[in-house]
Amino acid sequence: MWAYFKLEFFQFMRNKKNIAIYVILLFFSCYFAIKIAPTYNPIEKVEVNEIEARYETREEFLNNVVINDGTHHLTRYAAAIFPEWNEYDKQRLDAINQNNLKEYAEATYKWYAYSDNMIFYRGGGVLYYNPGYYTFGNNYATMDGHFGYLYNASRYEGYTEVNSDLTINIFEERTALQTLQRLLNSYLPLILIVSCILFTVDIVLKDRRNPTLLQGLPLSDWRKLMVKGFVSLLGSVLAIIPLSVGLLIIGVQNGFGDFGLPVPIYIADDIFSNRMMWEYLIQNMLLIIFWFSLIISLVLLASVTLKNEFANLFVASVLVLAELMYFNRGIGAIKDFHWYPTSYVQVGQITSGYRNYLYASEALTFGSGLAIIGLCTCMFLFFTFLLSNRRKFKLL
Amino acid sequence: MIELQRIGVQFTGRDILKEVTVTFMPGEIIGLVAPNGTGKSTLMNVIMNYINPSSGKVILNQELQYTTKKNEVKIRQLVSMMPDQSDLYNQISGKEHLKIYSSMWHSNPKLIDQTIKELGMESYIHKNTGTYSLGMRQRLCFAMQIVSDTQVMLMDEVMNGLDPTHVELISQILVKKKSEGKTVIVASHLLENLEKYADRIFFMKNGELIHVNDISPGFEEREITTLRIKELTDHLKEKISNEFPETNVKSLRNGSTLIDVRGYDSKKLGNVVEFLKVNEITEFSFGKVTLNDLYSMYYQEG
Numbered sequence: 001m002w003a004y005f006k007l008e009f010f011q012f013m014r015n016k017k018n019i020a021i022y023v024i025l026l027f028f029s030c031y032f033a034i035k036i037a038p039t040y041n042p043i044e045k046v047e048v049n050e051i052e053a054r055y056e057t058r059e060e061f062l063n064n065v066v067i068n069d070g071t072h073h074l075t076r077y078a079a080a081i082f083p084e085w086n087e088y089d090k091q092r093l094d095a096i097n098q099n100n101l102k103e104y105a106e107a108t109y110k111w112y113a114y115s116d117n118m119i120f121y122r123g124g125g126v127l128y129y130n131p132g133y134y135t136f137g138n139n140y141a142t143m144d145g146h147f148g149y150l151y152n153a154s155r156y157e158g159y160t161e162v163n164s165d166l167t168i169n170i171f172e173e174r175t176a177l178q179t180l181q182r183l184l185n186s187y188l189p190l191i192l193i194v195s196c197i198l199f200t201v202d203i204v205l206k207d208r209r210n211p212t213l214l215q216g217l218p219l220s221d222w223r224k225l226m227v228k229g230f231v232s233l234l235g236s237v238l239a240i241i242p243l244s245v246g247l248l249i250i251g252v253q254n255g256f257g258d259f260g261l262p263v264p265i266y267i268a269d270d271i272f273s274n275r276m277m278w279e280y281l282i283q284n285m286l287l288i289i290f291w292f293s294l295i296i297s298l299v300l301l302a303s304v305t306l307k308n309e310f311a312n313l314f315v316a317s318v319l320v321l322a323e324l325m326y327f328n329r330g331i332g333a334i335k336d337f338h339w340y341p342t343s344y345v346q347v348g349q350i351t352s353g354y355r356n357y358l359y360a361s362e363a364l365t366f367g368s369g370l371a372i373i374g375l376c377t378c379m380f381l382f383f384t385f386l387l388s389n390r391r392k393f394k395l396l
Numbered sequence: 397m398i399e400l401q402r403i404g405v406q407f408t409g410r411d412i413l414k415e416v417t418v419t420f421m422p423g424e425i426i427g428l429v430a431p432n433g434t435g436k437s438t439l440m441n442v443i444m445n446y447i448n449p450s451s452g453k454v455i456l457n458q459e460l461q462y463t464t465k466k467n468e469v470k471i472r473q474l475v476s477m478m479p480d481q482s483d484l485y486n487q488i489s490g491k492e493h494l495k496i497y498s499s500m501w502h503s504n505p506k507l508i509d510q511t512i513k514e515l516g517m518e519s520y521i522h523k524n525t526g527t528y529s530l531g532m533r534q535r536l537c538f539a540m541q542i543v544s545d546t547q548v549m550l551m552d553e554v555m556n557g558l559d560p561t562h563v564e565l566i567s568q569i570l571v572k573k574k575s576e577g578k579t580v581i582v583a584s585h586l587l588e589n590l591e592k593y594a595d596r597i598f599f600m601k602n603g604e605l606i607h608v609n610d611i612s613p614g615f616e617e618r619e620i621t622t623l624r625i626k627e628l629t630d631h632l633k634e635k636i637s638n639e640f641p642e643t644n645v646k647s648l649r650n651g652s653t654l655i656d657v658r659g660y661d662s663k664k665l666g667n668v669v670e671f672l673k674v675n676e677i678t679e680f681s682f683g684k685v686t687l688n689d690l691y692s693m694y695y696q697e698g
Contacts, residue, residue, distance in 0.1 A: 003499035014487055210483040215446055217500050218472040220465050389465050392448050 001227065004219055008203075008231040017202070018235065021195055022242050028191075029246030037179060037250050043132030044152050046104075046171050048096055055089040058082045074126060081118055088114060101166035102159070108171075109156035116149035140329060147357055151264045154272035158262025161274075167255060175257030176250040177277055184284050184348030188243075189291070190320070193345065196236035196292045197299070197316040203228045204303035204395070205312075211396050221388040221395040225304070229296045236292045266353030268362045283351045283366050287344070290373040294341060295319065297380035304387050304395070320345055332361025341376045344369040397421055398443065398475070398548050398579060403452035405438055405603075412438045413449070414603035420579050422547070425570055427594030428583040429608075429687065431695055434600045436583040440550045443581070444477050456548070473501065476546040478554060481533035486526030490517065490536045493525065494543050503545035511539045514569060515562075530557035538566055548579045555586045567593050587687040597687060599694055611694055612685050619684065623655040623668060626679040639671055648692040654685065 012018055065071075065079050091107035119127040120142070128134070129145025138144065159166055169175050173182060180188075204225065207214050217224075251257075259281075262274035275283075295316055302312045322342040326335075337343045338361055347369075349355040355364045387393060398420045405413040412435045420426050428436045441447040443454055445462045453461050460471050484493060494508045512521050515535050525533060534557045541549055555563050563586060571593050573580055584590045590597065599606045608615050628636075633653065637645055644656035657665060665682070672680055 003496065006499075007496050010488070011485070210479075210485065212477065212480040213483040213485075216444055216472055216475075216477050218469055219500070220469050222465070391462070391464065393465075394446070 001219065001223060004217065004224065005227050005231065008227055009234070011206070012199070012203070012231050012235050015202075015206070018199055021198055022239065025191070025195065025239055026242035026245060029243045030249065033246035033249035033253075037174075037246075038253070040174060040179075042172050042174075043130050043148060044172075046096070046168050048093065051089050051092055051096075055086055055093060058086050058089075062086065081122070085111070085114060085118070101168075101171070105156045105159035105166060105171075109153050109160060112149045112153035112156060116146060116153065119149070120146045143329075146270075147266070147354070150270055150272055151266075154264035154274055155262055158264065158274040162258070162260050162262060164258040164260050169254045170257060170261065174250075174254040175261075176247045176254065177257030177259065177261065177281075179250050179254075180247055181263055181277065181280065181348070184281075185346075185352060185354065186348070189284075189288055189347035190345070192236065192239060192243075192288055193291050193295060193320055195239045196232070196295050197313065197320070199235050199239075200229075200232040200296050200299040201309045201312040201316070203232050204300065205307065205309055207396055215396055221393060222385055224395060225300050225384060225388060229293075229300055232296050232299075233289070233292050236296075237289065263352065265351070266357050268356065272353075280351060284347055287347045287351060287366060287369055287373075290370055290377070291345070291347065293377045294373050294380070297377045297384065301380045301384045301387075304384060304393075327359075329358055330360040332356070332359030332364070336363070337361075338363035338368060339372065341372050344373060397457055399455040399458070400439075400443070401453050401455065403439075403442055403449050403454070405435070405442060405447060406450050411603040413442065416452070416603075416605045418598070418605055420548070420581060422577045422579055423574055424579055424595045425574050425593055426579070426581045427590040427597035428581065428600065429585075429587060429590065429597060429691060430583075430600035435603060436600055437552055439600070439605070440477060440552055440581070440583065443548075443550060444475065445471070474546055475548040475550070476501070476541055476544045477550040478541040478552065479537050480552075481530065481537050481557070484525045484528075484533055484536065487524055489523060490521040490525055490528070490532075490539075493536060493540055494521075497540045498543045501544040501546065503543055507543045507545060511542045515539055515565060531559060531562065534558055535562060535566075538569075542569065542573070546578075549573065549581070551580065551582045553584065554582055555584055555589065563589055587691055591687040599691075601694070608687070608690055612690055615685060615690065619658075620660075620665070620682050621656065621658045621684045622682070622689070623657050624681050624683065624689075625653045625655070625672070625677060627651055628653040628677070632675055632677070635675065636671070640668065646693065648689065650692060652689070654689060654693075657682070 062079065062082055065075065067076060067079055088107050088111035092104055092111060095101070095104035095107055115129075119129055129142065129149060133145040133148060134141040156171075159170070164170070167175075170178065173179070219227075257277065259276065259278035261277045263277055263280040264272045265275050265280075267273050298319060299312045299316055302315045306312065306315070319342060322340075323345055326337060326340075327343075331337065337359065343355075343359075343364060344350050346355055349358070350364055350369050351366050353365075356362055388395070400416055400418050403413050403416040404411070416439065428439065430436050438447060442449050445454070445468055454471075455461050456471050456474060460467055460474075462468055462471065491508070491512070494511070497503075498505055498508055512518055515538070517532070517535060517539065520528065520532060521536075525536060528536065534554075538551070538554055541551065554566060558566065567589060570580055570582070574593075574595075582590065582594065597608045599608060599611065628647070633645055633647070636643065636655065640655075646654045646656075648654065655668070657668065660668070672678075
């Protein structure tokens with residue numbers, strides 16, 4: 001079996017298509033690090049001028065406002081809520097001017113918590129989140145702002161509790177590890193899963209080019225398939241290497257961050273809980289590996305039944321893209337889409353709980369993802385096992 | 397020992413193999429001879445279970461059959477088939493190929509260097525096979541099967557693309573494998589060469605496996621059975637038939653004429669020579685029917 005593994009792994013690494021995938025990943029990773037990452041413009045930035053302008057405007061209002069019987073109710077309201085709000089802004093300004101980032105984090109956490117409370121629950125449609133949330137065509141800007149403010153409140157609260165050296169880059173989530181965290185919440189899992197599909201589509205059918213060399217090997221078809229699957233899994237995990245080059249570049253530019261940094265996880269009902277960065281990354285890695293296994297087991301099954309690379313590509317692509325057919329914001333409250341493995345394809349958003357927020361569900365968790373994807377993988381492998389053990393089955 | 401019992405294979409309603417029953421013993425070289433497309437490769441593919449026969453079974457060592465996938469693996473540990481040279485991995489070296497086969501069959505790693513030396517492959521074995529000539533590739537495929545060191549070895553067109561020196565070299569190795577107790581089944585078109593080392597030779601026609609002894613009794617015996625005349629006119633043929641009426645005269649498509657002299661004593665053979673001399677026929681020889689002759693008679697005469 002070891003000899004067959006070496007043979008398969010060697011072929012995998014010499015496969016021109018696979019080499020091309022690694023090279024493309026390396027190119028994307030470097031391009032992202034050099035061109036895209038430096039232009040990252042977070043909605044929630046550490047912007048002293050903005051804080052100062054807001055503080056001074058409100059302070060001036062508070063100093064000059066006259067409250068009497070004829071005062072408009074919104075003026076009264078502003079006069080009631082601005083003092084505490086401004087207090088937090090003042091603390092933030094003082095902390096940043098003294099370069100006391102721990103205190104800045106403390107004040108900012110309170111500022112976000114207070115702001116969200118005021119805007120979302122007591123805003124009455126006259127208070128708004130950061131304008132960055134209100135983009136063209138975004139019908140859920142308030143919900144996004146609500147999530148963003150709670151996320152940041154939780155994050156800054158986490159910074160007050162960790163021993164890491166805080167920097168502005170950490171606050172703006174620009175460090176290498178935080179960039180990775182952000183990417184896991186967007187396209188990175190899809191890129192890795194698509195790479196896995198491309199690595200696997202021909203892993204069985206390529207042997208049709210060398211039938212007499214491989215047909216007679218003293219190894220059962222099932223074992224051959226398992227070795228092929230394992231090689232594909234290993235090759236897919238190795239795709240991390242070219243991607244990590246980009247992270248190294250970002251690390252040199254903006255710092256690497258810290259594995260102890262907090263990552264806010266949305267639990268339910270506007271509650272967030274912080275997890276350490278290393279924990280979050282391991283969970284993501286685990287769920288991505290489960291996704292790789294699911295894709296590989298499906299492609300192996302398709303390879304022994306459909307025996308066509310394009311059919312493999314189609315079947316695997318359907319699995320990855322199926323969520324687009326049914327996903328709508330809030331739909332989890334109506335339908336139990338958490339039973340579908342396809343609902344877990346946005347790996348980073350599953351582990352951070354953001355997907356639950358979008359689905360209005362509490363069931364799309366890391367644990368349920370592992371269970372459902374694991375179960376589907378076992379089912380595909382079981383069918384492949386049954387097929388490959390039929391007496392008349394031929395792998396090639 | 398490998399037994400084929402009533403093997404039948406049909407493709408699109410046509411019988412490729414018809415009720416083939418035969419046993420191949422250890423320490424035996426079997427030759428399979430037939431024109432292309434008559435079922436030699438199919439027979440080997442059935443032995444390897446690459447093709448499921450429509451009837452019959454293959455039995456190895458009186459116990460193992462292709463009844464389960466587990467048995468298939470057990471049989472494949474004992475039976476191997478020479479790979480086709482077009483299937484080699486062009487990006488890796490010959491030595492890597494040999495290592496792969498040796499490790500897959502867990503054979504003695506010393507066999508690798510020994511085989512390389514025996515086949516004179518030292519000068520190119522470390523180069524990628526993409527740079528090999530047809531003959532070099534063919535030798536590598538043969539070497540791969542040798543290092544797999546299985547009990548039964550199937551070789552389809554093993555001598556393809558080889559020069560006479562290497563044909564001889566491989567023939568010697570086959571004889572050595574036979575002496576080690578291996579069963580070697582060789583399909584070849586090099587009939588003279590096959591005749592030298594094969595213990596039993598089978599023709600294939602209409603899906604049947606026919607032992608050459610059944611076509612030409614005494615083929616494998618060492619006695620004078622045939623007078624071969626290179627070129628003979630029809631007039632002389634008739635004259636011979638008249639002179640020796642009990643003799644069977646057969647003309648082959650390659651121009652040769654065979655005269656059956658089985659059972660002739662020295663005096664009678666002398667009379668034949670005298671007759672040829674009188675009729676000024678100088679190019680003739682006594683011997684036995686060759687495999688080439690049999691092949692011509694069997695396939696070309698319809």
